[in-house]
Amino acid sequence: MKIMLVAAEASGDALGAGLAKALKSHHPDIAFVGVGGPKMAAEGIDSPFDIAQLSILGWIEGLRALDRVKARVTDTVALAVRERPDAVVLIDSWGFTIRVAKALRQALPGVPLIKYVGPQVWASRPGRAKTLAATVDHLLALYSFDAPWFEAEGLPTTVVGSPALHIDMTQADGGRFRTARHIVPDAPLLLVLPGSRPSEIGHMTPVYEAAVARLKADDPALQVAVVVAGTVAEDVTARIATWPFRVHLVQEADKYDAMRASTVALATSGTVSTELALAGVPMVIAYRFGALSYAIMKPFFTGKFATLFNTAADAMIAPELIQKDATPEKLAAVVARLLSDHAARTDQSARQTAALDLMGREGRDPSEIAAEAVLKVIAGKSEVRV
Numbered sequence: 001m002k003i004m005l006v007a008a009e010a011s012g013d014a015l016g017a018g019l020a021k022a023l024k025s026h027h028p029d030i031a032f033v034g035v036g037g038p039k040m041a042a043e044g045i046d047s048p049f050d051i052a053q054l055s056i057l058g059w060i061e062g063l064r065a066l067d068r069v070k071a072r073v074t075d076t077v078a079l080a081v082r083e084r085p086d087a088v089v090l091i092d093s094w095g096f097t098i099r100v101a102k103a104l105r106q107a108l109p110g111v112p113l114i115k116y117v118g119p120q121v122w123a124s125r126p127g128r129a130k131t132l133a134a135t136v137d138h139l140l141a142l143y144s145f146d147a148p149w150f151e152a153e154g155l156p157t158t159v160v161g162s163p164a165l166h167i168d169m170t171q172a173d174g175g176r177f178r179t180a181r182h183i184v185p186d187a188p189l190l191l192v193l194p195g196s197r198p199s200e201i202g203h204m205t206p207v208y209e210a211a212v213a214r215l216k217a218d219d220p221a222l223q224v225a226v227v228v229a230g231t232v233a234e235d236v237t238a239r240i241a242t243w244p245f246r247v248h249l250v251q252e253a254d255k256y257d258a259m260r261a262s263t264v265a266l267a268t269s270g271t272v273s274t275e276l277a278l279a280g281v282p283m284v285i286a287y288r289f290g291a292l293s294y295a296i297m298k299p300f301f302t303g304k305f306a307t308l309f310n311t312a313a314d315a316m317i318a319p320e321l322i323q324k325d326a327t328p329e330k331l332a333a334v335v336a337r338l339l340s341d342h343a344a345r346t347d348q349s350a351r352q353t354a355a356l357d358l359m360g361r362e363g364r365d366p367s368e369i370a371a372e373a374v375l376k377v378i379a380g381k382s383e384v385r386v
Contacts, residue, residue: 123303174260210328
């Protein structure tokens, strides 16, 4: 059996690696081909190109990169035509994977196409549910509130759950992190997570630098750590090196220790918010798009919140400062309030944990459920019930 997995950014790379590992447990001799990053490469999937060039967010940024995206779509489809997989799993990254799916429908009409993570139609552009239903054979959805949107369009959907909800934090040790970095136990520690896309790093790190500078001016004892995502490690490291105060750089391997050690987190909106909530860290969420991209995209946003657990709870548990609100002054003020108020931190952490339960934290391993669903689709079952 040969399966093609296609991921175009860091979060998809992690999902693809988990799925590959689970599929191997069912078929030890399974072969993989595809597109992905370092985590998928560790599972034996050699990508024909670096997926960092596809990590794009924003309409204007997307238009500027369109020729590059089309070229990589052509490369991906050529790989599929050459390898003739038994199924193709297209992971997240709507703009890239929907183009690949449509091209594969023409090039290899008999190959089952499975989308892993659908577009967030509950937040923006619900018409994408119909587009996806007309293009792929099955959807692996992360959350129960995703499924009705796609099933209403006739797309068979399996809710697998989010792997981020099943991260094992029991081995994460905040004390170990503080000891290794010579941070005393009672020192306030702010963990900054600037993102994993190049565009996020470009938009957010200057804002975070200015916000942290304000916080450090008010409290020189404040310790600051910045997580360096593997896909943008060189860029982040170079930018942080110019900050005029001491920063503890955190590699992926130490990320969960750093979360456990932190007093408050300041994070770019994304999957990391779920990880922080699992670690019990009260957080402030921020995001900025390019100005023109945001002006074009804003009318299409229909959801209340950017953060998934806020959406699940239908409440602003973690403060969100988006676009014009994501200023150094506002971010510093909200973070400062959390740093200074133990009761507020405790309350927010508890509410975050409760919201994770609403998202489906209990249950089987999502990668295992996803693997079973993929194998059932390959076996020719159009309806999957797990």
